[in-house]
Amino acid sequence: MDLRQVSGLARPVDVHYATNRWIAGIALAVLAVAWVWRGIATGGWLAAGGWAALAAIAVFLAWALARELDPDRELAAFVAPGFMLPGLLLGGAGWIGLPDLAASFLLLLAVRVLNRTTGMAATLPDGLGVLGLGLWLAFEGNPVYLTAGVAALVIDGLLPPRDLRRSLQATAAGGAALLLFAATAGALPAAAPELPALAGALVIGGLFGVAIRAAGRVNSVGDENGQPLSPTRVRTGQLLALVAALGAVLWDGHAGLVALLPLWAAMTAVGAHRLAANRSADQAGP
Secondary structure: OOHHHOOOOOOOOOOOOHHHHHHHHHHHHHHHHHHHHHHHHHOOHHHHHHHHHHHHHHHHHHHHHHHHHOOOOOHHHHOHHHHHHHHHHHHHOOOOOOOOHHHHHHHHHHHHHHHOOOOOOOOHHHHHHHHHHHHHHHHOOOOHHHHHHHHHHHHHHHOOOOOHHHHHHHHHHHHHHHHHHHHHOOOOOOOOOOHHHHHHHHHHHHHHHHHHHHOOOOOOEOOOOOOEOOHHHHHHHHHHHHHHHHHHHHHHOHHHHHHOHHHHHHHHHHHHHHHHHHHHHHHHOO
């Protein structure tokens, strides 16, 4: 069955495109190397295989998030896996945990709801999936992701082409999900914000601001309709991702930073790539 028949957010990885083959090769290489490394280090080859699979998915998510955050800079997305590697090395050594892949995936979907890189609007199953995943993550301890998902669905209907009915439906469904969480869980941050984690997040956010500024002009087109992407929608998706990432750090401190390593790697990659491009243009002169 064609996923596009039920989902406006699905972007299958078509191996006919060279860049898709490259990221598949990178992910497989990470899987193989991480499996051998962890297997030798721990002696538990089955558990090492599971850890390596999660690491490979994290690398893929970093690439996919970078593609969504800066659609015009396709090659910049391949910088993101490089920024993921230090985190994976620290995780493999047991100094930090692995990222929360479900949280990164939810924010990937939320950004895609807004920027519509697929060339399609989110469908009802998409909205229910975003809300369901967000609610599950909220019960796992962090309602920031549920809030981000609700915000994406509501804002989607307010941006051109406007669809107030879509926004009202998302507001009602999202409000119900938030109320359900508040009534049954009511979790609060475990402690005051951790300043080192917040400082690191703000530095990355500042670098990512270079890409946000550049989003005033977008040349990429939607997958299905071939129409140019809306700069307003692309920028709104970027801002939502940044606010959600900062919110996760404020809520969970260092754990929130680690949970979204693929997103932080993606933001660092696209920001650094844009900054390097700007410097090269300045040096080239008129």
